[in-house]
Amino acid sequence: MLRPVALLLTLLLAPALAGAAEVTTFRLDNGLEVVVLEDHRAPVVVHMVWYKVGAADEPLGKSGIAHFLEHLLFKGTDDLAAGELSATVSRNGGSDNAFTSWDYTSYFQRIAADRLELMMTMESDRMRDLQMTEDDVRTERDVVLEERNQRIDSEPGSLFQEQARAAQYLNHPYGIPIIGWRHEIQKLNREDAFAFYQRYYAPNNAVLVVAGDVEPEDVRRLAEAYYGPIKPTLDLTERFRPEEPPQLAERRLTYADPRVAQPYVMRTYLAPERDSGDQAQAARLTILAELLGGNGATSVLGRKLQFETQQAVYASAFYDGVSLDDTTFGLIMVPTPGTDLDAAEAALDQAMSEFLQEGVDAKQFERLKFQIKASQIYEEDDIQSLARRYGAGLTSGLTIADIESWTDLLMAVTEDEVMQAARKILDRRKAVTGWVMPAESTEVMQ
Amino acid sequence: MIRLFLIFWLAVAAAPVRAAVDIQTLTTPGGIDAWLVEEHSIPFTALEIRFKGGTVMDPDGKRGVVNLMTGLLEEGAGPLDSRGFSEARESLAASFEYRAYEDVISISARFLSENRDQAIALLKSSIMEPTFEQADIDRVREQVLSSIRSDKTDPGAIANRTFDVLAWGDHPYGSSGDGTEDSVNGLTRDDIIAAHQGAFARDRLYVSAVGDITAEELSTMLDDLFGDLPDTGPALPAMARYQLTGGVTLVPFDTPQSVALFGHQGIERDDPDYMAAYILNEVFGGDGQDSRLMTEVREKRGLTYGVGTVLLPMDYGALVMGQVKSDNTKMADSVAVIQDEWAKVAKDAITEEELTDAKTYLTGAYALRFDGNAPIARIMVGMQMIGLPPSYVTDRNDQVMAVTLDEIRRVAKRIYQPENLHFVVVGRPEGLEGTN
Numbered sequence: 031m032l033r034p035v036a037l038l039l040t041l042l043l044a045p046a047l048a049g050a051a052e053v054t055t056f057r058l059d060n061g062l063e064v065v066v067l068e069d070h071r072a073p074v075v076v077h078m079v080w081y082k083v084g085a086a087d088e089p090l091g092k093s094g095i096a097h098f099l100e101h102l103l104f105k106g107t108d109d110l111a112a113g114e115l116s117a118t119v120s121r122n123g124g125s126d127n128a129f130t131s132w133d134y135t136s137y138f139q140r141i142a143a144d145r146l147e148l149m150m151t152m153e154s155d156r157m158r159d160l161q162m163t164e165d166d167v168r169t170e171r172d173v174v175l176e177e178r179n180q181r182i183d184s185e186p187g188s189l190f191q192e193q194a195r196a197a198q199y200l201n202h203p204y205g206i207p208i209i210g211w212r213h214e215i216q217k218l219n220r221e222d223a224f225a226f227y228q229r230y231y232a233p234n235n236a237v238l239v240v241a242g243d244v245e246p247e248d249v250r251r252l253a254e255a256y257y258g259p260i261k262p263t264l265d266l267t268e269r270f271r272p273e274e275p276p277q278l279a280e281r282r283l284t285y286a287d288p289r290v291a292q293p294y295v296m297r298t299y300l301a302p303e304r305d306s307g308d309q310a311q312a313a314r315l316t317i318l319a320e321l322l323g324g325n326g327a328t329s330v331l332g333r334k335l336q337f338e339t340q341q342a343v344y345a346s347a348f349y350d351g352v353s354l355d356d357t358t359f360g361l362i363m364v365p366t367p368g369t370d371l372d373a374a375e376a377a378l379d380q381a382m383s384e385f386l387q388e389g390v391d392a393k394q395f396e397r398l399k400f401q402i403k404a405s406q407i408y409e410e411d412d413i414q415s416l417a418r419r420y421g422a423g424l425t426s427g428l429t430i431a432d433i434e435s436w437t438d439l440l441m442a443v444t445e446d447e448v449m450q451a452a453r454k455i456l457d458r459r460k461a462v463t464g465w466v467m468p469a470e471s472t473e474v475m476q
Numbered sequence: 477m478i479r480l481f482l483i484f485w486l487a488v489a490a491a492p493v494r495a496a497v498d499i500q501t502l503t504t505p506g507g508i509d510a511w512l513v514e515e516h517s518i519p520f521t522a523l524e525i526r527f528k529g530g531t532v533m534d535p536d537g538k539r540g541v542v543n544l545m546t547g548l549l550e551e552g553a554g555p556l557d558s559r560g561f562s563e564a565r566e567s568l569a570a571s572f573e574y575r576a577y578e579d580v581i582s583i584s585a586r587f588l589s590e591n592r593d594q595a596i597a598l599l600k601s602s603i604m605e606p607t608f609e610q611a612d613i614d615r616v617r618e619q620v621l622s623s624i625r626s627d628k629t630d631p632g633a634i635a636n637r638t639f640d641v642l643a644w645g646d647h648p649y650g651s652s653g654d655g656t657e658d659s660v661n662g663l664t665r666d667d668i669i670a671a672h673q674g675a676f677a678r679d680r681l682y683v684s685a686v687g688d689i690t691a692e693e694l695s696t697m698l699d700d701l702f703g704d705l706p707d708t709g710p711a712l713p714a715m716a717r718y719q720l721t722g723g724v725t726l727v728p729f730d731t732p733q734s735v736a737l738f739g740h741q742g743i744e745r746d747d748p749d750y751m752a753a754y755i756l757n758e759v760f761g762g763d764g765q766d767s768r769l770m771t772e773v774r775e776k777r778g779l780t781y782g783v784g785t786v787l788l789p790m791d792y793g794a795l796v797m798g799q800v801k802s803d804n805t806k807m808a809d810s811v812a813v814i815q816d817e818w819a820k821v822a823k824d825a826i827t828e829e830e831l832t833d834a835k836t837y838l839t840g841a842y843a844l845r846f847d848g849n850a851p852i853a854r855i856m857v858g859m860q861m862i863g864l865p866p867s868y869v870t871d872r873n874d875q876v877m878a879v880t881l882d883e884i885r886r887v888a889k890r891i892y893q894p895e896n897l898h899f900v901v902v903g904r905p906e907g908l909e910g911t912n
Contacts, residue, residue: 071517074844113775117766121833123840142840172778179733180781180801184631288730291625327551327562336615337559343615343622366618397566404569404588410518411848468629 061234075242094210134425234262241417286469312351314451323347521687531653540655647716677709723911734903739797761785807905822892
């Protein structure tokens with residue numbers, strides 16, 4: 031089975047499990063939450079600091095500042111020259127990077143386990159002591175604009191998704207792109223970056239995840255020595271973002287671009303995320319997405335649209351419940367050449383309404399449950415993805431207990447519950463439906 | 477992962493950890509060579525299978541047939557139709573991935589200990605007796621065609637296709653292994669069956685396993701899996717002839733950011749200078765954030781989000797190749813900086829300090845690659861394919877450390893040829909002139 035187009039879809043089964051890795055958690059006096067995941071099979075450690083701040087926490091008109099700041103964290107501090115942190119990691123055989131989401135910003139290094147102390151020295155230094163020149167800021171802003179060029183402006187699919195998200199979230203800042211709107215990135219400055227940094231980069235707004243060949247008591251000793259003395263931001267309050275109003279009108283977009291060769295239809299519904307202590311609905315939606323779209327040959331949409339009616343080269347569903355606020359549940363259909371987008375959307379609607387009539391295929395349900403169970407075994411082999419799961423969960427409103435109970439919650443979902451969840455969410459009047467299609471280039475038209 | 481016996485190397489300041497995976501080599505009663513690392517702490521096994529050949533085996537006029545055939549292996553086998561096959565695999569919670577590359581077909585499998593025999597039986601049926609039903613051929617063909625059409629308006633793919641055809645002419649390296657719309661539309665079931673018969677043979681096979689399996693169990697499993705394969709495959713293709721000279725080829729395309737591929741002929745993997753070239757490339761355009769190109773093009777000038785180079789030693793030719801993406805207003809500057817750096821590294825190579833830093837990075841980073849059953853199995857099968865012994869895992873860092881600055885200087889002059897450096901630029905780069 032070959033995937034026809036590169037579409038940014040979240041891996042559906044990814045959110046399962048916390049496996050057999052030994053997990054230890056504690057909190058320093060200054061509020062820093064620490065998670066230690068032990069895996070002693072190789073002398074390697076992953077050291078990650080996750081800040082509970084992301085693109086959805088930016089001041090109005092400053093879109094992109096969270097991500098821009100992430101770039102600037104690789105400039106210097108009072109003790110480190112610009113670029114010295116990464117160069118030091120490299121010289122020690124490690125790799126480092128960072129990423130920004132709507133809800134979190136994360137910095138990590140992967141390196142020989144005996145270099146953990148060096149990593150903590152540098153990472154704790156840049157939690158509070160960042161320095162940057164106007165020149166650094168100007169050059170790095172150009173780099174970010176090139177990143178936007180590369181990731182968004184050169185990718186019609188990304189431009190469409192940016193528009194679709196903006197339509198999905200009328201009031202919540204999830205409608206703003208993580209990298210920022212171009213016209214706002216162009217105006218971001220050093221003061222904006224520092225203001226954001228000084229408020230949000232603090233031990234009481236961060237989670238430290240250390241995974242690999244380490245002993246929890248050593249991690250505690252090092253964390254106390256390096257992160258312990260850092261002063262918290264005292265007036266930080268819980269994150270509060272504007273909520274979405276009730277959706278009263280169906281929203282539709284048509285995105286045409288001469289660079290699109292393969293048209294498709296995408297629909298997203300506003301959906302509940304995994305809430306602390308209340309993840310059941312998210313578990314049902316996770317299972318629902320997998321049943322509808324998991325494997326093309328066995329999933330509901332794949333079977334109906336790729337095999338039976340043969341109107342799709344690819345059809346799937348997607349949902350990721352790890353999010354601080356309401357997320358989305360999505361469907362996608364990439365039609366065969368003889369099927370126009372109108373017919374494609376009608377076929378998708380038809381397939382979904384048949385599913386609501388027919389209910390869950392018991393055998394498919396049973397196979398999926400077995401795969402979820404097995405994923406716990408496979409997961410044990412990948413400590414880094416486990417580390418990411420804890421970091422993302424803890425910075426998206428979940429607790430350790432929530433993260434650890436997730437697989438059990440998935441396993442407990444019943445067929446009836448999946449159908450109830452489906453009926454509740456799949457209301458086209460409360461959806462955003464987008465068509466992505468080729469357009470004649472202006473050059474050809476002239 | 478696995479028993480990595482790690483020894484601290486006290487001779488140098490940064491003391492890189494050393495990967496010393498406990499690799500067993502075995503030859504099955506049926507005569508199949510395999511490498512194994514036993515790791516019984518997690519009840520599953522990763523199996524990596526390679527068949528030398530790949531899309532270069534496409535017959536004339538049948539471009540894309542190996543790719544399409546490979547995509548069909550999981551679409552029905554033995555008594556099972558496409559859906560039946562996937563359901564059977566899901567019931568076992570196994571995963572099988574089939575991919576066609578230019579020089580190789582790769583099959584990556586992962587299966588639980590509790591149903592290993594059933595998983596292997598299913599995997600075997602997909603390799604030995606795929607059904608290639610017409611309906612499945614037509615469906616997967618549409619997926620391939622969709623991808624080919626998308627590539628036509630993708631600047632990166634356009635750059636690749638343009639560079640490839642200029643560099644390699646009508647050798648298979650000169651075109652995409654996916655084929656063209658015309659060639660793929662023309663493929664018949666008989667073409668696919670013929671491609672299948674030519675793709676899998678004992679003399680093309682490389683295999684490694686890591687996980688919850690003993691040497692004896694693996695041996696029996698491999699004889700069962702591959703015992704029915706023919707002994708030899710059809711002739712492999714001739715070497716490709718590199719045909720490009722220095723210059724700039726422009727491909728006009730409406731996009732805000734131009735994409736450039738640049739490079740020239742490279743160095744074979746079995747060349748005695750390969751390790752020196754590898755270190756040079758690491759310093760010049762390697763994947764660390766602080767390569768010379770990243771420093772000059774990104775950090776100092778803000779001309780790009782990313783720029784890098786790789787050595788591409790392939791079975792029938794070799795390239796040293798890089799990529800950069802820059803705004804149309806900046807691409808001319810990026811090209812000028814890269815040309816300048818290419819000339820500098822050819823003339824003056826790198827400094828003693830850069831060499832030392834690269835050595836500490838490369839030797840330290842090596843052990844970090846061995847971080848899971850599948851990654852270790854992939855490393856091992858790759859070593860087999862390029863003829864490295866198992867001891868390479870422990871010797872490799874010594875080989876890195878042994879490279880001298882004199883060697884580096886000599887090899888820099890050999891590898892980097894500014895006069896032959898060719899750029900293919902797709903976009904509307906302002907102020908950049910093509911040379912053809």
